[in-house]
Amino acid sequence: MIPVAFDYQKAKTVDEAIAALSNGNSKILAGGHSLLPAMKLRMSQPSKLVDISSISALKGIKEEDGEIVIGAATTHADIASEKLIKNKLSIFAEGASMIGDVQVRNHGTIGGSLAHADPAGDWPALVLAVDATIEAQGKNGKRRIKATEFFTGLFSTALQENEIIIAIRVPIPPEGTKATYQKFSQPASRFAIVGCAVVRFPDGKTNIAFTGISDNAFRADNAEAALSAVIFLSDHYASAEYRKHLAKVYLKKALQAVV
Amino acid sequence: MSTNNGNGADAPNRFIGKSVKRVEDKRFTTGHGRYTDDIVLPHQTYAAFVRSQYAHAKIVSVNITTAKAMPGVVAIYTGAHVAEVNGVPCGWQVNFKNGTPMKEPKHPLLVTDKARHVGDAIAIVIARSKEEAEDAAQAVEVKYEELPCEIDAFKAAQPGAPLVHDDVPNNICYDWALGNPIDEVNAAMNSASHVTTLEFVNQRLIPNAIEPRCYNASYDRIHDHYTLYTSSQNPHVIRLLMCAFVLGIPEHKVRVVSPDVGGGFGSKIFHYTEEALLTWCSKHIGRPVKWTAERSESFLTDAHGRDHITKAEMGFDNDGKIVALRVKTYANLGAYLSTFGSCVPSYLHGTLMQGLYTTPKINIDVTAVFTHTTAVDAYRGAGRPEATYVLERLMDLAAHEMKVDPVELRFKNFIPPFDGVTQPGYQTQVALQYDSGNYHGVLEKGLQMLGYDDFRKAQKEAAHNGKLLGVGFSTYIEACGIAPSSVVGSLGARAGLFEFGQVRVQPTGKVTVFTGSHSHGQGHETTFAQVVADKLGISMDDVHIVHGDTGKIGFGMGTYGSRSLAVGGTAIVKSIEKIIEKGKKIAAHLLEASADDIDFANGNFTVKGTDKSIPFANIALTAYVPHKYPDDLEPGLDFSSFYDPANFTYPFGCHIAVVEVDKETGKVTLKRFIAVDDVGNIINPMIVEGQIHGGVAQGIGQALFEGAEYDNNGQLTNASYMDYCMPRADDFPMYETATQITPCPHNPLGVKGAGEAGAIGSTPAVVNAVLDALWSGGHEVKDIRMPLTSERVWRAMQN
Numbered sequence A: 001m002i003p004v005a006f007d008y009q010k011a012k013t014v015d016e017a018i019a020a021l022s023n024g025n026s027k028i029l030a031g032g033h034s035l036l037p038a039m040k041l042r043m044s045q046p047s048k049l050v051d052i053s054s055i056s057a058l059k060g061i062k063e064e065d066g067e068i069v070i071g072a073a074t075t076h077a078d079i080a081s082e083k084l085i086k087n088k089l090s091i092f093a094e095g096a097s098m099i100g101d102v103q104v105r106n107h108g109t110i111g112g113s114l115a116h117a118d119p120a121g122d123w124p125a126l127v128l129a130v131d132a133t134i135e136a137q138g139k140n141g142k143r144r145i146k147a148t149e150f151f152t153g154l155f156s157t158a159l160q161e162n163e164i165i166i167a168i169r170v171p172i173p174p175e176g177t178k179a180t181y182q183k184f185s186q187p188a189s190r191f192a193i194v195g196c197a198v199v200r201f202p203d204g205k206t207n208i209a210f211t212g213i214s215d216n217a218f219r220a221d222n223a224e225a226a227l228s229a230v231i232f233l234s235d236h237y238a239s240a241e242y243r244k245h246l247a248k249v250y251l252k253k254a255l256q257a258v259v
Numbered sequence B: 001m002s003t004n005n006g007n008g009a010d011a012p013n014r015f016i017g018k019s020v021k022r023v024e025d026k027r028f029t030t031g032h033g034r035y036t037d038d039i040v041l042p043h044q045t046y047a048a049f050v051r052s053q054y055a056h057a058k059i060v061s062v063n064i065t066t067a068k069a070m071p072g073v074v075a076i077y078t079g080a081h082v083a084e085v086n087g088v089p090c091g092w093q094v095n096f097k098n099g100t101p102m103k104e105p106k107h108p109l110l111v112t113d114k115a116r117h118v119g120d121a122i123a124i125v126i127a128r129s130k131e132e133a134e135d136a137a138q139a140v141e142v143k144y145e146e147l148p149c150e151i152d153a154f155k156a157a158q159p160g161a162p163l164v165h166d167d168v169p170n171n172i173c174y175d176w177a178l179g180n181p182i183d184e185v186n187a188a189m190n191s192a193s194h195v196t197t198l199e200f201v202n203q204r205l206i207p208n209a210i211e212p213r214c215y216n217a218s219y220d221r222i223h224d225h226y227t228l229y230t231s232s233q234n235p236h237v238i239r240l241l242m243c244a245f246v247l248g249i250p251e252h253k254v255r256v257v258s259p260d261v262g263g264g265f266g267s268k269i270f271h272y273t274e275e276a277l278l279t280w281c282s283k284h285i286g287r288p289v290k291w292t293a294e295r296s297e298s299f300l301t302d303a304h305g306r307d308h309i310t311k312a313e314m315g316f317d318n319d320g321k322i323v324a325l326r327v328k329t330y331a332n333l334g335a336y337l338s339t340f341g342s343c344v345p346s347y348l349h350g351t352l353m354q355g356l357y358t359t360p361k362i363n364i365d366v367t368a369v370f371t372h373t374t375a376v377d378a379y380r381g382a383g384r385p386e387a388t389y390v391l392e393r394l395m396d397l398a399a400h401e402m403k404v405d406p407v408e409l410r411f412k413n414f415i416p417p418f419d420g421v422t423q424p425g426y427q428t429q430v431a432l433q434y435d436s437g438n439y440h441g442v443l444e445k446g447l448q449m450l451g452y453d454d455f456r457k458a459q460k461e462a463a464h465n466g467k468l469l470g471v472g473f474s475t476y477i478e479a480c481g482i483a484p485s486s487v488v489g490s491l492g493a494r495a496g497l498f499e500f501g502q503v504r505v506q507p508t509g510k511v512t513v514f515t516g517s518h519s520h521g522q523g524h525e526t527t528f529a530q531v532v533a534d535k536l537g538i539s540m541d542d543v544h545i546v547h548g549d550t551g552k553i554g555f556g557m558g559t560y561g562s563r564s565l566a567v568g569g570t571a572i573v574k575s576i577e578k579i580i581e582k583g584k585k586i587a588a589h590l591l592e593a594s595a596d597d598i599d600f601a602n603g604n605f606t607v608k609g610t611d612k613s614i615p616f617a618n619i620a621l622t623a624y625v626p627h628k629y630p631d632d633l634e635p636g637l638d639f640s641s642f643y644d645p646a647n648f649t650y651p652f653g654c655h656i657a658v659v660e661v662d663k664e665t666g667k668v669t670l671k672r673f674i675a676v677d678d679v680g681n682i683i684n685p686m687i688v689e690g691q692i693h694g695g696v697a698q699g700i701g702q703a704l705f706e707g708a709e710y711d712n713n714g715q716l717t718n719a720s721y722m723d724y725c726m727p728r729a730d731d732f733p734m735y736e737t738a739t740q741i742t743p744c745p746h747n748p749l750g751v752k753g754a755g756e757a758g759a760i761g762s763t764p765a766v767v768n769a770v771l772d773a774l775w776s777g778g779h780e781v782k783d784i785r786m787p788l789t790s791e792r793v794w795r796a797m798q799n
């Protein structure tokens, strides 16, 4: 439980963080709730950590041009309790409040969760369902990645080396939109065994996203077809067969909640 | 409640029976506890271990050259360095049925030939800092040759299974039986009109004390003297075992201190290899050396609990009376015999097979087996939860099969009430004599709290609406206060199980108590002080309890088996009696009366029938300033006692669980949990309730959440809190608890013990409730393997 020795730099700006990342085997530190456990087990051995948790530009939630913009280093707890989120994007508050436990929510960040792309993470399903874009910044400037193009496999994303997620942008759903996140938790960690996010727009268009059941979160608007193509994960809390069953149960729960 | 105050007079209790706030909590809750890891000695060094990655592997070579050259490294030792040192001993000899002694393979401080479980220690690396030690440990190169392994006790005992120890045939440590001759039991079983049969696994649990194991050993060359700080439940026992059996160093040259200890649940009773090895190393390097287990090491190296594979049969006559019980268990001991590993599945398990019932014929047969897993030993309840699980699962299942009410079935078979004073104790078929009991009482109280009739109506209604509600019962008994030395000695214990208590009255009348019991969460500093303050008629503030230090306390057998108050508390009471007796002599001299005419009550020595009286503090001062003093009396007021109990104590109770099962997912929600416990007299109701709460949480944890998962390669796949599910507060409803009081007839406090009761009674109640819920929905299921994860319950409903 003792990591390999590493250097530590607390960045004050995004530019400083990007510059710091460019030399050697460096890694960003946000909430540390995925990275530090891996380092303590020596599964991850960065030579330097660049702490972005006090870069003020990466924190906070605002409304901008019809979008809600969430700084990447905003904690789960802050998102769960933010008025703007509760009023205009309640599915994010609902989902954030189901993550782990109080300590995890007070440390873990939305950007860290998306970058880490844990197959059982909650944010991936949530950002997929709301048609979010993920704003990243690297040496070559900023770019926006659609959530649907972001998750590329087990713990892997469309981020390039030394790119930092700076914000998550969500188009504010029109009045009358109904959305829900339904989650069956792994009892020990409380990560998702099945997480199903559903957003139903007033015109009837329905976005469906799953997490927890396969290598990475995915959109499944045509749920039946999507689920039949999934290679389900299996572990001692839930076999592939049981996950498949739960996926259907939780999809049903979610759909019932939005009609 | 009024208890005898030791002097015959019925003085009112000011503290006993009251929920006095725990005096130790101030330091614990403000972060001022002092644990072993907080202790840093001059020239401190730190140890890290190189541990086997494989469950079973030949150690081909261990190369320490690179590691030794790493920065900060002080020393590295491998198995070869300690090959001449003895292994750690087992404290209890169990014999095979044919009378030959159990197999006791060496449990070495570091392995040389092969590793026998994942986590087996191969080398110790000592460095100036913890970080340097860890880095160097990573650099030790071990070449393994992997060998086939077996993790399952039943399979390991079959011919041809891979051997854990080459000299233990079929991996069998011993086979053992207790109770009536098997022929008689078979005959009774054959005469039964109904036989309920159940095969199940009582899964392996990991104790998970919040403080990881920690040791800090030092050696003083000038005085040729060792000090070992250890997170142990019984420092004197550790000193005895380590000195006499492992290191061969004289006991008077060793001080063992257990400062504040953050929970044990049994796992810190045992003498671990690391304790002896660090002590050995401290002399070799001439510097103190400390090791604190990492959490992942705790998962792999703290002794585990339970792990039984059992087939049990209970026969009933036409009238629903039990006529016979036959139990066959394969008990997993892990790779090595831990200190009490041998007695848990035998004498602490088989002896409880009578339960609360009048079963006339009982036979319990146990095969104890080595496997390529972490050692298994006592864990909260130790054998008694396993026994209770056998009986209480059988009772609810039998009732279901025979279509009778599980409550009626119990009432029909209960041993009738007896107080153990005017009525004799109850002699069981399995070697014990119960002290006192009123088993009907606790079940009746539980049913009242539950509202049984209303529940059954609600259950029917729920089933009608497509919901699955269930209730499960468990009426348990346990044997604790371990134990009369002569009895356990005849059963194979290699230690006495008395306790020591010294009461030192200071010249000012303040009192220091030295107890051989050890508190690692139990609140002895409060409970013992309540007893002492009332018995001496002084304030609790005037009593200081000292425990956990062989340098201060004459002797001690430590805390486990719910023994502290019944045995350790009684030793203190014995010393108080001696204090009072001597005080009377001093008072008689001062008051010019005869000692027989002196009463002691409310802190005053009084000449009977007069108002001539001297307060306790004045007698204390006189004892140390003996100017006017009886000729034939020694000065001082300081007495020690060793108390060896006459019998075990037998707490009992009734636990009831109400659950709802989600039909679609199989998820179990615990709706209510009712615990009615009879632990004898109660000194501090709040502390007793706290002990029950904690025990119940662990018992429910076993039923619904916890369980070590080994894969076929012997890897523990859930060795972290991300995967091993410890129950949390929001998993539980508010418990509904109550007590009944049937005093223990054979100790002066009338107390029985409360430390393990919750963990013993609760588990089968929860599992029974889940099955009852499934039965209410028409699912005929006999067993679901614990922990009852949602998937397992869901699968049970698919058939």
Ligand SMILES: Cc1cc2nc3c(=O)[nH]c(=O)nc-3n(C[C@H](O)[C@H](O)[C@H](O)COP(=O)(O)OP(=O)(O)OC[C@H]3O[C@@H](n4cnc5c(N)ncnc54)[C@H](O)[C@@H]3O)c2cc1C
Binding pocket: A027, A028, A029, A030, A031, A032, A033, A034, A035, A036, A052, A072, A073, A098, A099, A100, A101, A104, A107, A108, A109, A110, A111, A112, A113, A115, A116, A118, A120, A121, A122, A123, A163, A164, A165, A166, A189, A190, A191, A192, B722
């Ligand atoms: C006990 C426990 C329970 C948990 N339960 C849940 C749960 O129920 N649901 C759930 O979704 N999660 C859960 N988590 C995970 C938690 O939410 C983590 O906080 C999250 O996954 C990672 O966020 P972080 O801020 O801690 O990132 P860190 O651990 O600091 O970083 C994770 C990875 O992302 C990289 N990174 C961090 N920030 C950025 C960024 N802005 N741009 C690019 N890369 C970045 C880091 O370099 C690292 O590789 C749990 C964690 C724990 C310890």
